[in-house]
Structure formats: structure tokens, C-alpha cells
Amino acid sequence: HRALLLLGFNNIHRLVIAKSLQGIMPDTEEFRAIQQHSYVVSLFAHEIAILSGKVNAPMAGTLGLLHDLGKGAVLLLRQRHPELASSFALLDPSAVGANLLANWHIPASIVSVLEQQSWSAFVPPEDLPQEHRPAIATLYLAHGCCDLLSENANETTPQIFTGEYLAELGFPRASIKDFYVEKVHPAIAKNQKCLPEPIRKILLIGNTDESTEQPAN
Numbered sequence: 001h002r003a004l005l006l007l008g009f010n011n012i013h014r015l016v017i018a019k020s021l022q023g024i025m026p027d028t029e030e031f032r033a034i035q036q037h038s039y040v041v042s043l044f045a046h047e048i049a050i051l052s053g054k055v056n057a058p059m060a061g062t063l064g065l066l067h068d069l070g071k072g073a074v075l076l077l078r079q080r081h082p083e084l085a086s087s088f089a090l091l092d093p094s095a096v097g098a099n100l101l102a103n104w105h106i107p108a109s110i111v112s113v114l115e116q117q118s119w120s121a122f123v124p125p126e127d128l129p130q131e132h133r134p135a136i137a138t139l140y141l142a143h144g145c146c147d148l149l150s151e152n153a154n155e156t157t158p159q160i161f162t163g164e165y166l167a168e169l170g171f172p173r174a175s176i177k178d179f180y181v182e183k184v185h186p187a188i189a190k191n192q193k194c195l196p197e198p199i200r201k202i203l204l205i206g207n208t209d210e211s212t213e214q215p216a217n
Helices: 002-007 009-024 029-052 057-066 069-080 082-088 093-103 108-121 130-148 162-168 176-189 197-202
Strands: none
Touching: 029 057, 029 069, 029 130, 029 176, 029 197, 057 108, 057 130, 069 082, 069 093, 093 108, 108 130, 130 162, 130 176, 162 176
């Protein structure tokens, strides 16, 4: 009960799922990086869902945690079967993750969104299935915000449909950096004390001085 009061239900939910995913993947630097990235995307997706009011926030957070499950599975296959590494490179991680989740009897709505999530890099919202547009748009923007905080931010894939996906969720058109600085970061900063210390450091909100910093471009 005290943990719920201190951390809040959504943070407890996020930590439980993250810990469960950690338990099925090897404890290596590569897998930890995937898990940490997924945690941050989950955090952003949850806040974007709240800000937009068009997506269930806990579901958005869950989608963020699960969105790179396929990438972890492909990495695991490559480690266990290095002789087939070139073949595994041809696999679509989103499809692999969706297949795993379907086999685990995860709700079809979640499976479909995660299977289609990569489409947003190539098509605008109107070309996506209507019932999944808000959720995929939320993941798209959360991923873009997370990319801003990457050490290799200048090497990340450009998000050419940022304006369209912002509009899909009812936000004014803007750059992903402006959206993060003006909308997402302030929302996250309000609950910074509830976040694990490594995540706070990534978000540059570990102390008062850092909380006003903007992500490098």
C-alpha cells in the first residue's frame, strides 16, 4: 500500500512489466539497453496519451514496454545461432514481437498495434488502420522523444510525419524537439521523484538545474 502511495499505480505497473521482461532475456549490456529504451518510451507514451486524451494511458505505457520485444527476441536468436545471423537480420522485429505476444494470448488490439508500429515511419496516419491510429501515433511520438535523448541523436532515423501524427492526436503541428520540450518534458518532470534514478539521469531531470535543460539536437 505504501509503495502505491509513493510511486503511484502506473509506475508500479510499469516496473512489474519491465521486471517480467527482464526475466525472460539475458542480463547483458545489449538487452539492458533495449529494456531501458523501452521503459523510457513507455513513460513518454503514457504521458502523451494523458495529454492527448485519445488513448488509454495505461495501455499506451504497456505498448511502450512491449514495443521492442521482437528486437530482443531477434538478438537472442542471433546470439544462440550466430551461424544464422545474416538470416535473422532479414526478420521484421515488430512481426516477431507480435507473433510472440499472440502466442502468449495478449489481447489482439495490443498485438495488432505492435505489429503495425513500424509502418508509421513510412506512411502518414491516414494510411494506417483507423482503429489503431491513435495508439500508433502515440508510439511514434514517444519514440521520437526518446530518440532526442540518445547519445547518437543525430544518427537516428528522421521522423518525416511528426506534424501529421501530432495532428492525429489533437496537438498543434511542431517539431519533435519542440513537442518534447514544451509538452512532454514538463509533464514527466512533475513526477520525477517516482522514477528510477537511471531513468531520471537519462531524462536530465535528476536535479533542479538539469530539469531546465533541453535535449541536444
